[in-house]
Amino acid sequence: MNKEEFLRALRDRLSGLPEADMEERIIFYREMIEDRMEDGFSEEEAVAQIGPVEDIVSQIMSEIPLTRIVKERVKPRRKLKTWEIVLLILGFPLWFPLLISAFAVLLSLYITVWSVLICIYAADLSLAAGAACGIFGIFLWLRAGNPAGAVFGAGAALTCAGLAILLFFACIWLTRGLIRGTGRILTGLKTSLVGKGNDYE
Amino acid sequence: MDIQLKRGLLDVCVLAAIRDKDSYGYQIIKDMKPYLVLSESTLYTILKRLESAAMLTVNSIEHEGRLRKYYHITDKGVARLEEFKEDWKEILAIHQFIFREESSYE
Numbered sequence: 001m002n003k004e005e006f007l008r009a010l011r012d013r014l015s016g017l018p019e020a021d022m023e024e025r026i027i028f029y030r031e032m033i034e035d036r037m038e039d040g041f042s043e044e045e046a047v048a049q050i051g052p053v054e055d056i057v058s059q060i061m062s063e064i065p066l067t068r069i070v071k072e073r074v075k076p077r078r079k080l081k082t083w084e085i086v087l088l089i090l091g092f093p094l095w096f097p098l099l100i101s102a103f104a105v106l107l108s109l110y111i112t113v114w115s116v117l118i119c120i121y122a123a124d125l126s127l128a129a130g131a132a133c134g135i136f137g138i139f140l141w142l143r144a145g146n147p148a149g150a151v152f153g154a155g156a157a158l159t160c161a162g163l164a165i166l167l168f169f170a171c172i173w174l175t176r177g178l179i180r181g182t183g184r185i186l187t188g189l190k191t192s193l194v195g196k197g198n199d200y201e
Numbered sequence: 202m203d204i205q206l207k208r209g210l211l212d213v214c215v216l217a218a219i220r221d222k223d224s225y226g227y228q229i230i231k232d233m234k235p236y237l238v239l240s241e242s243t244l245y246t247i248l249k250r251l252e253s254a255a256m257l258t259v260n261s262i263e264h265e266g267r268l269r270k271y272y273h274i275t276d277k278g279v280a281r282l283e284e285f286k287e288d289w290k291e292i293l294a295i296h297q298f299i300f301r302e303e304s305s306y307e
Contacts, residue, residue, distance in 0.1 A: 025245065028226065031269055032241050035227035038265065050241055059242045 003033045006047045013057045016194030017064070018072050025060070061190045069193050117174055124167040130160035211239070213285045215247050216256060216278050223260070223271040248272060256281055 001009075007026055014022045029050060036046035050056070080088070088095075134157025141149030214237070218229045226244060233239050251257045256278035261268045 027268075028245050028270075029241065031267075032226055034267060035225070035269070039227070056242050059240075063246060 001047050002043050003030070003037075003047060006033070006050070006053065009053045010056065013053060013191070014060070014194060016069060016073055017060075029056075057191065057194075058187060061187050061194070064190070066186065066190055069190050073193050113178065117171070117178060120167065120174065121171055124164055124171055127160045127164035127167060131157045131164060134158075134160055211237075211243070211247055212251060213282065214239075215244070215251060216274060216282055219257065219272050219274045220279070220282060223273045225269050225271050229272070251278065 007030060010029060011022065011026055014025065017025075032050060033043075033046045036049060037043055041049065134153050134155075137153035138150045138157070141147070141153055214233060215229060218224055218232050224232070226241070226248075230239050230241070230244060248257070248259075252259060254277070256275055258273045258275060260271045260273060262271050263269075
């Protein structure tokens with residue numbers, strides 16, 4: 001990748017950032033590449049040393065708060081015409097509830113995912129309780145003079161305990177995945193908001 | 202190294218890199234290389250932060266037919282470096298406290 005290709009790729013991916021902010025970053029990276037070339041590296045080497053555009057973009061995204069990106073994104077690129085303002089106001093009873101419900105649907109989807117996880121935790125807890133009951137059962141059956149029942153109780157307790165332990169590790173793994181996934185969705189959201197900022201110009 | 206600790210140190214490192222003489226991005230990275238590896242995007246963020254804290258100023262100076270940004274430390278930046286000297290004494294004291302058990306085993 002040469003210098004101009006690199007800078008163009010960076011510009012495309014950052015086009016949703018405030019204009020001045022984006023330009024300043026481009027100037028910074030241009031200087032970095034040019035200084036490396038002056039230092040004796042070839043153009044390709046200089047670009048390679050800066051690192052992949054993807055990495056730079058994801059680092060920038062993780063540093064900029066989502067609210068700032070949305071604010072820039074929502075800001076109209078030109079002045080609204082009078083009829084557009086009238087339409088916006090008249091349409092308010094329509095678009096506002098729609099917007100709220102779209103947001104609510106997304107939020108409930110996210111909550112649902114977490115609820116499933118909580119259910120699995122509950123199942124795990126029940127298995128643990130089952131194991132405890134099985135052990136308690138052993139004594140009851142022994143007292144009742146029923147050794148076969150006691151063996152059954154021990155078996156059930158062991159099975160429950162084994163499943164509970166396995167499920168517990170699965171729960172931990174799922175929770176970690178979900179937290180990591182949430183972070184990735186946020187970064188993805190920011191990237192997609194910033195990446196195609198020019199589509200309504 | 203712990204990220205939070207490193208972030209605080211990096212600000213001071215960059216100030217130290219421009220303390221004696223105004224410097225530019227690539228030169229700062231090169232000067233710091235023997236001590237720590239600093240990526241371009243990290244440096245950009247630090248420079249921005251220091252600029253908005255008025256610890257450095259930026260001058261675009263022509264070089265080989267193009268503009269290059271030189272970073273100049275302000276009095277406030279110098280004061281921050283001095284302050285860090287004091288901070289460091291505190292950190293050393295804390296370090297001593299943290300590892301006091303270890304040394305008594307020896």
